[in-house]
Amino acid sequence: MDYIQIENAYINNLKNISIEIPKNKFIVITGISGSGKSSLAFDLIFEEDRKKYLQSIGMALDFGTDYYTNITGLSPTVAVKQNLIRQSNPRSTVGSKTGLLNKFSLLFANEGSYQDSESFSLANDDINPDIFSYLSPNGMCFDCAGTGKQFHIHMENIISSKTVTVEQVFQQIGSTKGYLNLLQRKYTAYFHEPFSNCPIEIQNELIYGVVDNYSGKTSYCVERVLHNRYLRNEDVQRFYSQEICESCNGYRICDEARMMKIANLHLGEIASMSLIKVKEFLDNYIEMNKLSAFGTELSRSLITTLNSLIHIKLGHLTMYREIPTLSGGELQRIFLYDHLESKLDSLIYVFDEPTSGLHESEKQEIIESLQSIKAHGNTVLIVSHDKKIIKAADHIIDVGTNAGDLGGEIVYQGSYSEFLNNHHSLTSKFLDYDMTKSFKKNKQETKDTLSISNANRNNLKNISIEIPINRLVGIAGVSGSGKSTLISKTLVPLCKEQLKNSDFSNPNIKGMDKIQKIIEISQAPIGRKANSNPVTYIGLWDKIRELFAKQPQAVKEGLKAGDFSFNSNGACLSCKGSGVEDISIGYDIQFSKTCPECNGTRFNSKTLQVLYKQKNINDVLEMSVDEAISFLESSTIDLSVLNILKKIGMDYVKLGQPTSTLSGGEAQRIKLAKEIGKTRKKDTLYVLDEPSAGLSQYDISKLLYLLNELVTSGNSVIVIEHDLDILKCCDWIIELGEGSGDKGGEVIAQGTPIDLSENNVSITGRYL
Template identity: 50%
Template sequence: MEEIKIQGARIHNLKNINLTIPKRKLVVITGISGSGKSSLAFDILFEEGKNQYLRSIGILAGLDNEDRFDRIEGIGPTVAVRQNTIRQSNPRSTVGTKTGILNQLALIYASDGKSLGEQNKHHSPGVFLYTTVEGMCISCQGRGSYYDINLEQLIPDKTTTLLEVYESLRVTAGFLKLLKKKYGMYFKTPFGELPEEISGEVIYGTYDNGKQSYCIERILRNAYEKGEDVEEVYTKTICSVCQGERIGEEAREVFFGEKQIGELGQMTLSGLFYFLGEIAEEELSQFGKNIVKNMKKKLNHLIEFRLGHLTLYREMASLSGGEVQRIFLHLHLASRLDSLIYIFDEPMAGLHPSEKKSMIKAVKELRDIGNTVIVVEHDKEMIQHGDHIIEIGPKAGVEGGTVVYQGDYKGYEKADTPLSQYLFGKCTMSEQKARMDTFDRADCLILEHVNTHYLKDLTVAFPLHAMVGIAGLSGSGKSSLIEETLLKRLASSRKYGYAIGIAGIERISGFAKISQEPIGRSANSTPVSYIGIWDKIRELFAEQPEAKMKDMSAANFSFNSKGACKDCGGSGYERIFLTSNFSVDKRCQMCHGKRFNEESISVDYKGKTITDVLAMSITEASFFFADISSIAKPLCVLEQMGMGYLTLGQPSSSLSGGEAQRVKIAKELGRKRKGNMLYVLDEPTTGLSMYDTALLLKLLDQLVDSGNSVIVIEHNVEVLKNCDYIIELGPEGGDKGGEIIAKGTPQMLRVNPNSKTGRYLV
């Protein structure tokens, strides 16, 4: 079967669409954000590919398609990676373990390593792996670092009770309820007087099947990983025994090329490739020669994918979505499997314009070995190389969900669709009026002597009351400069009342980081709960005469509380686990996915039940609640940002990074700030089409025109063209980066021969 045929696809906003997708081709699915392209790619193609495979081997034979489509033919085994997939947080999962390079290095050290003693002792490969009991550093358990809790800072007063400690850590009401069941009898006890076994459990928790219970260490670690300012009481410390090398004493006594394996683990992939190239062949055994040859081939492949700035010990949880996908792509190309269907979610995300060719080459190679490659993408270059292009639209939400174009690139140029107009120049971004030709150093934030990671003692001036772009190749130091230095120094100065290593802080009233971190990881979190109007909607239902007659409160209109369906607990589905980390969802047979019990659904407001309201789009809801300003105003801001297609009940975990970021911008715009704020954004165009990018730029301009300052880390040339000032880092990534190679207006970068970005700003 050379085609995938879909009839009557109707999940989410898809309007009974029919499609024929050619197999063994590079297929690009594009469309405005919220048009339905992800519903087609992931909720139809991927889910049905997975479910058909499970049914074919006799698992979940009774699982139906839940009315998602009429018929699908030609689907096969399907593999997918999404941008918003929650990556594993295990600190032992690193680039080295994921790619297998660390295991190969361990084999080299076991066969060709040289000990300090006169006699070379034979070691097993496990001795050189921090993932094994025999190889890990016992002090840090193979993590290379550990977190110290400063109890004196956390509990400065001897009379501070356990309850007061929990309250100072802002433990949620739900968790406090659970903790009360376990430690309630100690809540009023001064922390210093707790029994030793209880205080140990409260601080570090207990472990059940490797899972840590809810404890102070876990609370602080979660806050630290979210970027919250807890460094005063919770700091990451490099292990003093292994110095971050993760391995035990026995392995640290063995050298290869005069380096320990832990030293190689901390090298960039580019640096490791160069190091292996310097090893003379005559120094290696035949086995060693073969391993080194294989490693160099693998490293070169990863470097071609623009991952050379990563280290083997870089934790997978810390990688961007684009980096994860490029590692995933490398692994599947190396496996040489064919006849699969691969689905990628914006693999061009996080790539500098000069780095895109390698990604296009890789997905074509995956296609050429006999696979079907489906890419959900907005990038013009990727679309240009597609064998078959599908645009879903014409707009978002209820105005989307239809196929507005399918065919080749040549035919796409003649199509009159919302995105093709931008792609082929029929519709252009509005040109930003120049706010500055030069900048006044007296109106700047200045970072002094920055040496974070690979940054080379930089002093950097950021113009205020402007939009400043931070550009550069992957790994050149953009996040090190902004996230790891600027934001941390700003946070420290706010906390301690004085600035160290930063000047001009008195010129801003405050700062806010608007990241792409999820605004909620569970299905119970929604954009409307995040912006603070969900409680108001529930209270509105509780005020209705029928609700008052039944003595119902706002809790009866929450699927997290009294209003929840008893069978599914308010989730709307039954989750069936096939293995510990692989599951499928089946719609709840009691509430049919509505999430609420019958009593909660019996009450209406203006003829709409609480489930009807959750099913409304933001656009519909802004009209429905037009007479209630406190609800309608935040909804109108979201609509202005092009997010009117989202439904009120959409899980926050389903939002792309770009969508989550725009919800955060909407929340900021809705706040009554005193002006002169500094807003910092990291790649806000992830997940956005050119149409949506134009809307985003209007909002950022609105922030600046209102007297605020914006710093944006970005690769998107349309955003960089609209910046007032650009700071470009480079020249390469990792240890070959960390310098400022160009700075100035977009016009200045265009003529700067050192700039690697300027040539794309025409």
């Protein structure tokens, strides 16, 4: 079959669409955020293919409703989407995922030599490769369990004097009233006494807890409180920090493994180098002719793998870089490498924004890699807003015209040249739209700056910069050049520490007297669980539940606010509030179908009988932001956050939409709206990490409107960004480079967008 043929598909917001998609092509599915692109590519094509495949091999599974009349022409389908491939295990690293560490373990087992303190080389005899693996009990450093890190409690910062009581210790670290009551009952004799007066065994129990022999859980203690707050990304750095393991110096592996070396380096040292440096190391070592025939062949195999990873712009990573710390684009490129190596044909590959997080100069190699997958005889479907990807497509499918209920239709299908002339598409309209024309810069002139000097973390080379205050400032540069290290890992922590302690004496940072507050908006998801949604995150859910609890029917039935939560008393008993029945077939492969008891509403029948303005609690969760504003306007609930979301083009998002389905850019805009919805202050510094992620040019125009409004209101905004439309609208750009990893970490250009475009050294300027 030469086409994927879909008839009357109506999943999510798709409006009974029928479409014929050519196979063995490089196809881009585009459209503004929320238009239905992912519904077509992932929820329909990928999910239905998985189901049909399992049914074809004899698995008699009931997957529930088919959201289409007919689908034909599907082939085995591979999906590479951030929330499908995202992993949370910190023990999974670039080296373990790509197989590099396994090959290096084999190389060291065969070619390494032991060296004692006098550097006398000892031949290795039948060494087990496992001793070089931090994942193996034979090879891991036991003090850090192979993580290379240990958590440290800074009790000296928690207990400022000998009079601080046990109660004050737990108040200081953020314990809730409920847990304080629990501690008071358990430690009645010590609770109001100075912590330092407690017996040493009680102090240890309060700090580190006691492990229950039956459950294996640790009792409530200082470490448990701080670790839970750390996992929630709360600011506990002053009391609790992750530090390099003293036993292995962060190298993860045991003493024996660190004693064996190749060219005076042990595996931990090599695994901590950038992939580019590792490749140079192997090239040089092969030239030295000290390897056996087996070692030479294995080294060349490693170089082939390294070259492939460097080609898809991952050369700045190390083998020990943890998979959960990768950006969405980096993660997808790791999986792209896997499929480039497989050389399978007749498959359908579905990618989600594969150029995310890449500088404009780095995209061509990714496009070529994707095209090579097509050249092997596969169909490549790419959900993307990237202009370069769209231009490279053999075939374009534009979904829209707008978002949410106003989207879900096929606006255009065909070639790029004809797409540019399509007047019905918001996507094509904004492909060549000059954002700077509608981006007003009516800001007060100020010469104040925020400066940082001698920044040397990671690959930063003692750089000093001045960031204009009350401006929109872009931080640009190729992947791995040091942008996030400079801003998120150096500038922000230093600024927060100064604000917290009201201490502006640090000579390495100046200008903080002009900043009252810092708000950092990262790409981290606002919740990965199915029960996490926008209305909960922005803090309106409790108010809405209280509103329903006041209705006559609720009062009559004795229902409280907790009865209007699908996580509590209001949950459907059959699905426990999930709204679905899960079907697991092993190997972490799971499907869901609508719960027949509650029909996917998650609530029990008694809860659903309570109405407010003829709508039940589930109806409210199904409302878009725009619908909710109209529905709740006569209530006493503060709707300022919803109004901000509407203003920035997110009126299509449903209140109960799982946050795991939001793109990185959508999640950031919700975070931003939540912060702005609080008491408005001048002199706030907003820091955003690639806010363009997952956004179309139309959506970026809405984002720029908000950023401009923040600056004109007397605030400062720093964006770490690759998107050219955002950078063109910046008042000032600081570019790092010129390369990544060891070849980055320096300021190569700074100035206005026009300054950079005229600067021959600037890589970004060539595209501006």
